[in-house]
Amino acid sequence: MKRIYTILVTLFLAATSGAQNLNRFPKPDFESGYQYPDTHYALPNEQLWLFIDIFLLVALMSFVAWAILKKQRRIPIIWVSVISVAYFGFFRSGCVCSIGSIQNVALAFADSSYVIPVSVFLFFILPIAFAFLFGRVFCAGVCPFGALQELVNIRNYRLSKSVTAVLGVIPWLYLIFALLYAVTRTSFIICLYDPFIGIFRLGGDFGLIVFGSLLLLASIFTGRPFCRFLCPYSALLSLFSEVSIWKIQITKKDCINCDLCHNACPVDAIKNPYENKVKEERMQGVKRLLMYFLFLPLIVGTSAYVLRQFSPELSKSHKDLKLYEMVMEQERNPQSLISIELEAFYIDGGNIETLEEKVGAVKQDFKFFGTIAGALIGLVLGLTLINLSLKRSRKTYEIEHGDCVACGRCFSYCPQNDFLNLKYTGK
Amino acid sequence: MEMKKETTHKSPIERRKFVKMLGSAVAGSTILATTGVLFTKFRTGEETHYWQIDPQKCTHCGKCETDCVLTVSAVKCFHANKICGYCDLCGGYYRSNVKDLNTAAENLMCPTGAIQRKFVEDPYFEYKIDEDLCNGCAKCVKGCTSFGNGSLYLQIKRDLCVDCNECQIAKVCPSNAITRVPLAQAYKLKG
Numbered sequence: 371m372k373r374i375y376t377i378l379v380t381l382f383l384a385a386t387s388g389a390q391n392l393n394r395f396p397k398p399d400f401e402s403g404y405q406y407p408d409t410h411y412a413l414p415n416e417q418l419w420l421f422i423d424i425f426l427l428v429a430l431m432s433f434v435a436w437a438i439l440k441k442q443r444r445i446p447i448i449w450v451s452v453i454s455v456a457y458f459g460f461f462r463s464g465c466v467c468s469i470g471s472i473q474n475v476a477l478a479f480a481d482s483s484y485v486i487p488v489s490v491f492l493f494f495i496l497p498i499a500f501a502f503l504f505g506r507v508f509c510a511g512v513c514p515f516g517a518l519q520e521l522v523n524i525r526n527y528r529l530s531k532s533v534t535a536v537l538g539v540i541p542w543l544y545l546i547f548a549l550l551y552a553v554t555r556t557s558f559i560i561c562l563y564d565p566f567i568g569i570f571r572l573g574g575d576f577g578l579i580v581f582g583s584l585l586l587l588a589s590i591f592t593g594r595p596f597c598r599f600l601c602p603y604s605a606l607l608s609l610f611s612e613v614s615i616w617k618i619q620i621t622k623k624d625c626i627n628c629d630l631c632h633n634a635c636p637v638d639a640i641k642n643p644y645e646n647k648v649k650e651e652r653m654q655g656v657k658r659l660l661m662y663f664l665f666l667p668l669i670v671g672t673s674a675y676v677l678r679q680f681s682p683e684l685s686k687s688h689k690d691l692k693l694y695e696m697v698m699e700q701e702r703n704p705q706s707l708i709s710i711e712l713e714a715f716y717i718d719g720g721n722i723e724t725l726e727e728k729v730g731a732v733k734q735d736f737k738f739f740g741t742i743a744g745a746l747i748g749l750v751l752g753l754t755l756i757n758l759s760l761k762r763s764r765k766t767y768e769i770e771h772g773d774c775v776a777c778g779r780c781f782s783y784c785p786q787n788d789f790l791n792l793k794y795t796g797k
Numbered sequence: 798m799e800m801k802k803e804t805t806h807k808s809p810i811e812r813r814k815f816v817k818m819l820g821s822a823v824a825g826s827t828i829l830a831t832t833g834v835l836f837t838k839f840r841t842g843e844e845t846h847y848w849q850i851d852p853q854k855c856t857h858c859g860k861c862e863t864d865c866v867l868t869v870s871a872v873k874c875f876h877a878n879k880i881c882g883y884c885d886l887c888g889g890y891y892r893s894n895v896k897d898l899n900t901a902a903e904n905l906m907c908p909t910g911a912i913q914r915k916f917v918e919d920p921y922f923e924y925k926i927d928e929d930l931c932n933g934c935a936k937c938v939k940g941c942t943s944f945g946n947g948s949l950y951l952q953i954k955r956d957l958c959v960d961c962n963e964c965q966i967a968k969v970c971p972s973n974a975i976t977r978v979p980l981a982q983a984y985k986l987k988g
Contacts, residue, residue, distance in 0.1 A: 393880065393882075393946055394882070394944075394945060394946055395882025395884055395945065395946055396882070397880075397882075398882065398883045398921050400917065400918060400921065401918060402917065402918040404917050404918065404921075404923075406878045406879060407878055407923075407925070409875075409876070409877075409878065411875075411952075411954065411955070411984055411986075412954065412955060412956035413955055413956070413983055413984075414955065414956050416846075416847070416955070416960075416980060416983075417980060463959045465959055465960055465961050465962055466960070466962045467962075470962040471962070473962070473963075474962065475831070475835070478835055478838060479834070479835075485838060485839075485844065485845055486835060486838060486839075487844045487845070487846045488839055488844060489846070490846075490962075491835055491839075495828065495831065495832060498828060499828055502821075502824050502825060502828060557963070557968065558962055558963040561961065561962045561963050562963070562965075567866075571866065571867070571959070573866075573867070573868040574866055609824065610824050610828075612820065613817055613820035613821040613823075613824050614821075615821065689968070710856065710858040710859075710860070710971045711971040713856060713858070713971070714856045714858065714971035714972040715971070717856060717972070718854075718972060
C-alpha cells in the first residue's frame with residue numbers, strides 16, 4: 371500500500387513540477403533537524419463492510435422467505451425490519467441501495483466506459499432473483515425504506531380503487547424517467563429525491579426530510595405509501611413477483627371466504643371474490659381485447675413522438691448544457707464578474723468547440739433515449755388501461771402476487787391458520 | 798366432437814397457466830441474461846467505488862463545503878508538508894491585505910480556526926490542519942494556490958464519506974474534479 375503511494379507521489383511530483391503554482395517558494399533548508407510530520411489518513415475497511423452488506427442481504431431475504439412460505443408467521447418479519455432499519459438504514463446510511471442501483475445498472479448497459487461495482491450489481495440483482503423465486507421478500511422488511519414504513523404502520527385506512535389505480539402508475543413513470551436521466555448521465559434522480567435518506571442520516575435537504583416525514587406520517591394510517599405509489603424498484607419487483615416460482619399462500623387449508631385477510635392487508639394485494647355481472651359473449655370479449663391491443667401501438671407511438679419533441683427541453687437539466695448556455699451568454703455579452711462554473715471552464719482552456727461536441731452528443735442521446743422512454747410510458751399507460759377494463763370472476767380471496775409485499779399480516783388473521791392450536795398441541 | 802367440447806371447456810385455465818409459465822421463463826432468462834452481460838464488464842475494469850477529488854483540477858470554488866450531504870462536509874483540507882514552503886507570510890493562513898500580521902481572527906483566512914501554526918526555526922513555520930474544525934470551505938486552498946506552493950488542497954476523507962451512489966458535490970463541481978477511484982488508490986494525495 372505504502373509503495374503504491376510513494377510511486378503515485380513521485381509520478382505526481384514529476385508531472386506537476388513544471389506547473390506554475392508549485393514551488394514558488396523553495397523547499398526550506400532546516401538547520402534544527404526538523405522532521406516532516408508523518409501524515410496518515412484514515413482508511414476504514416470498506417471492502418469488509420460491502421461483504422457484510424451482501425451477506426446480510428442474502429441472509430435476511432432467505433430468512434423472510436422461510437418465515438413467509440414455510441412458517442407463515444409475521445413476527446420474524448418485524449425482527450428483520452428492525453435489523454434492516456438499524457443496519458442498512460441508520461448504520462450504513464442507506465447507500466448504496468437496491469432502488470438506486472437500477473440507475474447504475476442502466477448506465478452500465480448504456481455506457482461501456484462505466485464500470486459497475488460488483489456490490490452494486492448484487493444489490494440490484496439479488497432482490498430480483500429472490501422475487502422471482504419467493505415473491506417480494508426484499509420489500510417485506512429487508513429494504514430499510516419498506517421496513518421503516520412497516521414498523522410505524524398501525525391503522526389500515528383503505529384508499530379508493532380509483533386513487534390507487536392512478537397513483538399506482540407513478541412508480542412506472544418514475545422508473546422510466548430515472549432510467550432516461552441515468553443513461554444520459556444527467557443525474558441519478560432516485561438518489562436525488564430519496565425521501566428517507568435524510569431521516570437515516572439525521573440531516574440533509576430540508577424539503578426532502580419534510581416530505582419523508584409526511585410519508586412516514588401517512589404510512590401510520592395506510593400501508594406503505596412510498597412502496598406503492600413512488601418506489602420504482604417496487605414496480606420492477608412486481609413484474610418478477612407476479613410470475614414467481616414459489617408463491618405465498620395465506621393458508622395451506624381451504625379459503626372460507628371470511629374477508630378477514632382482505633381487511634388486514636395494508637397494500638390492497640388481496641382481491642375479494644367477484645362475480646362478473648356483465649355477461650359478455652366469449653368471442654365478443656376476445657374481440658374487445660384485440661381491439662385494445664390494436665389501440666396500444668397508437669398510444670405507444672403518440673407518447674414516443676411527444677417525448678421526442680420534448681427531448682430538447684428535458685436535456686436542459688444536463689450539466690454540460692447548463693454550462694453551454696452560460697458560456698453562450700458570456701460570449702454574447704461579456705461580464706467581468708463570472709460564475710464559478712464559467713471560471714472553471716475558462717481556466718480549463720475554455721474550448722467551446724469541444725463543449726459544443728459534447729452538447730451535441732447529449733442532445734442526440736436525449737432524442738434517442740427520450741423516444742424509447744416515451745414509448746415505454748405509452749406502453750405502461752396502455753397496459754394499465756387494458757388491465758382496468760378486464761374483469762375476472764374470483765370464487766375465493768386471491769393474492770395479487772405482484773402487489774403483495776410479503777409483510778405477513780394476513781397469516782394470523784386467517785381462522786384456518788389456527789396458531790393457538792398449533793402452539794399448545796404442538797402439531 | 799365430445800373431446801373438442803372438453804378442450805374448449807378446459808382451455809381458460811390451461812391458457813392462463815401457460816401464460817404464467819411463459820412469464821416465468823421470460824423473467825428467469827432476463828435475470829440470467831442481465832447477469833451474463835454485466836459479468837463480462839466486471840472483468841474489464843477495476844472496480845471504482847470511492848469518491849475522490851483530483852487536486853489538479855480543483856478550482857477551490859467552495860461548493861464542497863455547502864453541497865455535501867453531510868452537515869459538516871466529508872471534504873477536508875489536506876496539507877502536503879513536503880511541498881510546503883513553511884513561509885511566515887502564508888497565503889493560506891493570513892488574509893490578503895491585512896494591517897497587522899498577528900493571529901487575531903480578523904486577520905486569519907480560516908473561518909473556523911482550523912489551521913494551527915507552529916514555529917519551527919527562523920523563518921519557518923509549520924502549518925497543520927485540525928480536521929475536527931475544518932469544514933472544507935477551501936478559502937485557505939485558494940490562498941495557498943494563488944500565493945504559495947499549493948500545498949494545501951481539498952480531499953474527501955474516506956472515513957467520513959458515506960459513498961453516496963451519486964456524489965452531490967460531484968454533481969455541482971464546476972471543474973468535474975470529483976470522480977470515483979478504485980480502493981487500491983483510496984486517496985488522491987498531493988506531494
